[in-house]
Amino acid sequence: MKRRVFTALLVGSVAGGTVRLLAAETGKEVSVAASKFEFTPDTVKAKVGAPLTLVLTSLDRIHGFKMPEFGVRTDIIPDKETRLTITPTKPGSFTFFCDVFCGDGHEEMAGTLVVEA
Amino acid sequence: MHHSDRRQFLKLAGLAGVTFTAGLFPQRQAEAQASDFHFVQFSDTHWGYKGAANPDAEHTLEKAVATVNGLATKPDFIVFTGDLTHTTDDGKLRRERMKRFKEIVSALAVKDVRFMPGEHDASLDKGEAFQEFFGATHWTFDHKGVHFIALDNVSDPAAKLGDEQLAWLAADLKQRKPDDRIVVFTHRPLFDLVPNWDWATADGAKAIELLMPYENVVVFYGHIHQEHHHMTGHIAHHAAKSLIFPQATPGDAPKRPPPPPFDASLKPLGTRDVAMGKAVTITELPVTKA
Numbered sequence: 001m002k003r004r005v006f007t008a009l010l011v012g013s014v015a016g017g018t019v020r021l022l023a024a025e026t027g028k029e030v031s032v033a034a035s036k037f038e039f040t041p042d043t044v045k046a047k048v049g050a051p052l053t054l055v056l057t058s059l060d061r062i063h064g065f066k067m068p069e070f071g072v073r074t075d076i077i078p079d080k081e082t083r084l085t086i087t088p089t090k091p092g093s094f095t096f097f098c099d100v101f102c103g104d105g106h107e108e109m110a111g112t113l114v115v116e117a
Numbered sequence: 118m119h120h121s122d123r124r125q126f127l128k129l130a131g132l133a134g135v136t137f138t139a140g141l142f143p144q145r146q147a148e149a150q151a152s153d154f155h156f157v158q159f160s161d162t163h164w165g166y167k168g169a170a171n172p173d174a175e176h177t178l179e180k181a182v183a184t185v186n187g188l189a190t191k192p193d194f195i196v197f198t199g200d201l202t203h204t205t206d207d208g209k210l211r212r213e214r215m216k217r218f219k220e221i222v223s224a225l226a227v228k229d230v231r232f233m234p235g236e237h238d239a240s241l242d243k244g245e246a247f248q249e250f251f252g253a254t255h256w257t258f259d260h261k262g263v264h265f266i267a268l269d270n271v272s273d274p275a276a277k278l279g280d281e282q283l284a285w286l287a288a289d290l291k292q293r294k295p296d297d298r299i300v301v302f303t304h305r306p307l308f309d310l311v312p313n314w315d316w317a318t319a320d321g322a323k324a325i326e327l328l329m330p331y332e333n334v335v336v337f338y339g340h341i342h343q344e345h346h347h348m349t350g351h352i353a354h355h356a357a358k359s360l361i362f363p364q365a366t367p368g369d370a371p372k373r374p375p376p377p378p379f380d381a382s383l384k385p386l387g388t389r390d391v392a393m394g395k396a397v398t399i400t401e402l403p404v405t406k407a
Contacts, residue, residue, distance in 0.1 A: 064275060068312035075275075095313040095371050101240035101274040104204050107315075110372045 027051030027085070034076045034098065035059035037105030046088050046115045056082040064100035067113065073099060088115040153394040154261050157185050157192040157227075157402075160304075160339030160388075161359030163237060164221070165214040166203035170362035170376040171386075177360050178221050180404045181388055186226045188402075192390065193260065195227050198339040198357065199235025199271060199304030201251075208242060215250040231256075235304040235340065236271040244272035255282055257289055263393055264293060267302040270318040276305055277319045287327050300393075301328065301336040306356065308349050314373035316341055325349050335397055341367065342376075343385075344401060355399060358387045 032054050033040045046052040056065055058076045065084070066073035074082050097110035162178050171177060185195070202214040215238070222230065232251040239247045244254045254269035266289060270278050278286075293299065301307075307321035318324070328334050334352045342359035345367065362376045363385035379385070384403040392398040 062274075066315070093371060097313070097315060097372070099275060099315050099319075101204075101236045101271075101276070103206055103241065107373060108375065112372070 027053060027087075029053045029055055031055045031057070032065075032111075033057050033059055034063040034065070034109075036061070036102055037098075037109040039096070039098075039109065039111040042111035044111065044113050046086070046113060048088050048091055048115060048117050051085055051087045053083055053085045056084060061102060062100055063098045063102055063109070065096060066099040067094060067096040069094045075100065088113075091115050091117045153392065154193045155190070155390055155392040157188075157195045158198060158337055158357050158389050158391060159185075159195060159222075159360065160198040160357040161200040161235065161342055161361060162197070162218065163200055163203040163359070163361035164218040165205065165210075166361050168362075169379070171379055174361060177386060177404060178218070179224075181360050181386075182222060182224050184402055184405050185388055186224070188390070191227050193227075194229035194231060195225060196231045196267075196302055196337075197222075197233060198302050198337060199233045200237045200339065200359075201232065201235070201247075202238055203361075204237035204241060206241065208246060211238075211242070211246050212249070215246060219250060231258075231267070233267050233302055233304060234269060234271050236274070236276070239269075239272045240274040243274075244269070247272075255285070261393075263298045263300055265300045265302065268307075268324060270303055270305045270307070270321065275319055276315070276317070278321070278324055283320070283323050283327065286324060290327055290331065293331060295330060296332050298333045298393075299328070299331055299335075301334065303336060303338045305340045306338055306347075306354060307336060308347065308354060310341065310345070310347065311367045311373075313371060314367070316367065316373075325352065328352060337391065344389075353397075357389055358385065358401065360386050360388070360404065362386075 027050055030044050030052065034056065056076045058078045061078065063076045064073060065076055070086055072084065074084060076082055092115055094113040095110055096113060098106060159181065164178060166174050201218050202211065205211050234244055234247040234254050239254065247254060254272050255267050257266050268278060269282060270276055273279055305318050306316055307318050307324050310316040329350060336352060336354040338354065339357050341356050342362065342364040343356065344358055345356035347354045362379060364376055365374045387401055387403040390400040390402055
């Protein structure tokens with residue numbers, strides 16, 4: 001599959017931690033595939049203070065990835081990798097979900113980031 | 118008509134549900150009764166849905182039409198605040214559902230009926246099929262001294278109003294006086310009701326900012342399939358029940374749960390009567406007709 005790296009830059013501090021899109025400190029990488037109507041895997045683990053890069057791809061159509069507690073969202077476009085780096089600052093479970101309506105089942109397309117101390 | 122009179126006629130018609138009176142339009146106390154009227158809001162009919170969340174889905178809309186036709190006093194108009202049909206990837210089936218929906222609601226005794234899209238109608242084709250059947254996705258009209266504005270926060274699948282529509286809204290509001298009575302219809306909540314459930318509008322805060330200078334604004338919306346009332350400053354937001362299945366209570370779980378088991382005894386489905394006067398009186402109308 002032809003892939004291009006989606007480049008964008010977003011750096012900031014929000015409730016759940018700091019957020020970077022395509023940053024130098026990428027740390028651990030976890031691939032997350034979006035398809036109607038699920039994220040695979042739908043649970044991702046991270047540690048407080050450790051950068052985590054989510055490598056987001058879509059297997060079928062445009063989806064969204066939104067995690068309000070981290071103040072971040074991005075489109076996930078087929079044939080592209082979207083890399084999102086976050087550095088959690090507190091433990092807990094944080095919901096992420098698709099915010100681009102994708103059909104009957106869209107409402108259930110969600111996952112959890114589990115941040116351990 | 119006085120509010121007590123309205124409650125009385127609904128009671129006599131055997132239709133009275135919970136009545137919610139909000140002290141809205143505070144700047145218009147003195148002139149209220151002369152322009153009193155009422156309208157009915159339908160929302161989230163999801164025609165075409167089949168599933169356990171509503172075992173009577175094929176008949177609920179017809180029952181709601183019969184309920185509203187049974188009101189002792191006809192409303193001045195009826196508005197449908199989106200998700201007229203249940204979504205499908207098949208554009209042909211989407212149009213068949215819209216056609217059948219239109220046939221069913223043509224039985225409404227009131228002929229001034231206005232339609233808005235929900236994401237199930239419009240997000241997969243950016244409102245193309247909806248416009249073929251129902252016309253524009255955002256519009257305004259004036260009725261008996263009240264200015265009504267319908268905003269489309271669903272034709273963009275990312276749940277945005279968009280800069281173009283926001284500019285249209287700003288231009289419309291510039292023609293209003295600060296104390297004009299303004300009613301806004303949307304499908305999704307304009308405010309962040311539950312961000313983790315995506316019960317919000319991505320750029321809804323911009324619309325609220327545009328509305329904020331106006332003293333008498335109230336918003337009616339759908340999407341969340343239950344009665345809900347919220348204030349952003351002096352602007353009231355009232356969510357309506359659906360006509361297909363209830364949704365979970367806002368914020369009850371970290372992730373949005375599936376619809377709760379259908380319990381008819383809770384009267385989870387219905388329309389609502391909205392009386393406009395010096396206050397806005399909302400009377401829920403459970404689906405009752407067999």
